[in-house]
Amino acid sequence: MVGIIAAGAYVPRLRLQRQAIADAHAWFAPGLKGLAKGERAIASWDEDAITMSVEAARDCLTGVDRARVARVVLASTSHPNADRQNAGIAKEALNLADEVAAMDVGGSQRAATSALLDALYAARGGAGDVLCLAAEKRPAQPASELELTTGDAAAAFLVGEGAVAAEFLGGHSISIDFVDHFRASDSAFDYNWEARWVREEGYAKIAPKAVNGALAKTGLSAADVDRFLMGAPMKGVNEAVAKASGIAPEKVADPLQAQLGDAGTAAPLVLLAHALETAKAGEILVVAGFGQGCDVLVFRATGEPAVRGLGVLGWLARRKSDANYVKYLTLAGHLNVERGMRAEFDQKTALTALNRSRKAVMALVGGRCTRTGTIQFPRSPISVAQNDRAQNTQEDYPLAERRARIVTYTADSLTYSPDPPCWYGAIEFEEGGRMTVEFVDVEAGYVEVGAPMRMMFRIKAQDERRGFTKYFWKAVPDYLAGENAKLAAE
């Protein structure tokens, strides 16, 4: 039986209030006030499709042996790199073996459903377990409708054969170069055509064909569908597609527009991960991804748990409301603020050194002395342990999943940070080993000596001169409690 073994998600902590966006643009685009309800998730300056997909993958792989993963696929229309494998960076951050295959998928709002469909076909063909990631940090032009409707998020699925939480029954794809919107490779933002035409000639005509095709292949009827999962970048398109497909309106899953926003290509996968949090054995789940055609996937829930980490619910609960639209513009890079001379510091990475230190930098792998048991970061030929001159006795010791506590801290208002003040300090891992590291997603009241932290893969700095992104690990408040923490450390 091929299907979904595990699922996970990630939603960035900041939730921008749509009213704040609409208010800021009211003088220029008063029509946006119709969308000024609820909140949308926004990635911070140090998050992108890769970092979000890594966090979703960690969520998905909670309690799962990572050695199972044979392939990793990352789908997005907001890949940070045009020619440096984005999935490959996620693979490094997850400390997967070098023998794991990696692939990027993009180019369409249905990239993620296509990637998931392909992953399932690959697993069925004997490719082994595939870690299918989808993440989106969609560039939205200020004062566009997309700025209000989109939300940044990621989802992750481990698919393969065996004891699955959702059995893959079949899928169907239709490809039509229906251009409702487009964005050229070198363009900053989308160009959109009239919404009414997109809804009536696009969604309402193309998607139902794909739904009906998939149902026909799996021998099911529209009446068998328990949950219809489709993103709704335009209000009501999911309901319109369901109706045209013969699926009852109450079967249409909430697209999470009120609390997250439409996560672009990742949206159907985020909704699927969310559905699997509560799906009961036997439920039929139909997932649709729309974009220059439509993919539809049909699953039957088995009752096995799919989400062992926080899941969509958990991540949605970890939220910080924000009504500062200018802050959002700055974090998203849409406002060219005066950053001061300290921002001129050259962030060039020596690629030779990065390659040498690949495991330390990308996967936060430290060392453990096989003689003394001393854990340290990074590894070194002579251990940091006092009074032990043993050389080259260290073995790799991954620290990314270890819990830590704050030893020292500050909120630095002098050093340049895109999101000042820059919090950082020393942390000590519970099993040993310490490092000085940046803290993110923190509040002043939380940061104290002894406060529990966990690690998160984030952007360390942007080398804007050369267009290179420097990734590293940062510490965030340890919001994973109890059982989740234990499972994550396994």
Next chain:
Amino acid sequence: MASGIKDRVAILGMGCARFGERWSDDAETLMVEAFDEALADAGIDVSQIDAAWLSVGFDAQNIGPSGIPLAMALRLPNIGVTKVENYCASGTDGFRGAVYAVASGACDIALAMGVEKLKDTGYGGLPVRTRGTTYDMVNVTGSAPGFFAQLAGAYRAKHGVGYDDLKRAMAHVSVKSHQNGAKNPKAHLRKQITEEQALNAPMIAAPLGLFDCCGVSDGAACAIVTTPEIARALGKTNLVLVKALQISTSNGWELQGGGWDGSYFHTTRIAAQKAYAEAGISDPRRQLSLTEVHDCFSVTELVTMEDLGLSAEGQAWKDVLDGTFDAEGEIPCQIDGGLKCFGHPIGASGLRMIYENYLQLLGRAGERQRQDPPSLALSHNLGGMPNQNVSAVAIVGLEKA
């Protein structure tokens, strides 16, 4: 066991340029200013100098990575000049080079010059810089106040000191240094401040406000050293001798190991103990007349009082508030204004501290002269960050001290 440096080297002359925003000067003119004073004080000719050490902290903003700028600025007679760069402890480290050269017998007279031209960066505070290719990938590119600020939270947690109490003690450190600096004609900052001003200043790196941070200055300081015998032969009667000179360098234990709680300087404790042993000091608080310590930030000075054994652990904040280290207190600290007000031209600072101790020992410190005649003075010069640093302790004193 090495016999140590005690009484083997005498300071023949010292000089110090006025510290501050020297917009009209570059490193060359600052070095000449300090050198002229030192040479006149030493009463020798430049041709008698056998070797020289040049201390600079930020070569990129300054004079480049060699000893040549010193040789050129002073038109030295083609003697060897060694460039020393060891973060903010460069000044004392350069002094050590000159002192060791004399002590070894390889040189009769040696020169140590420290200089920094920091006010060409275009912004306040120290320049942002790399700490190496690999380090930059896995460590924080923070600011100096950000790293030193971390002492405060760790100190409070360890000793159960309230935020307001420590903040007030830190303010007292700075108020005291401003009082002292106001009396120093060569100091960068010469205005007194109130405790309220210090407490209410804009936050730079919590909990360090503006007045918890030292000035960043242009300046130079210089020492000419020789043996006591040569000093006497040159007509010197009242000698200031080197009693101890110790440098301790972090080996990564604080940064990477386990056990350091972030509230003190591991290296300073080691350097101080070695220096006291070298100088034959058993009770520093009673035996030392005064100290110049590396008060890059108020909290640094505060915890350093404990690291130097001048306050009991966890008690420095109380001693500070009691005025123990004020100019008129039991054992003055920064009687010249310290880094806080004299200023902090990185490479020069260690030599500036020794310069002040030298003046105080000889009774030449003018309006700020300690009335209770000093006989033994300590300087503490720290480079790097609390978690990874170079700590230098120099003790100088009168012949019988």
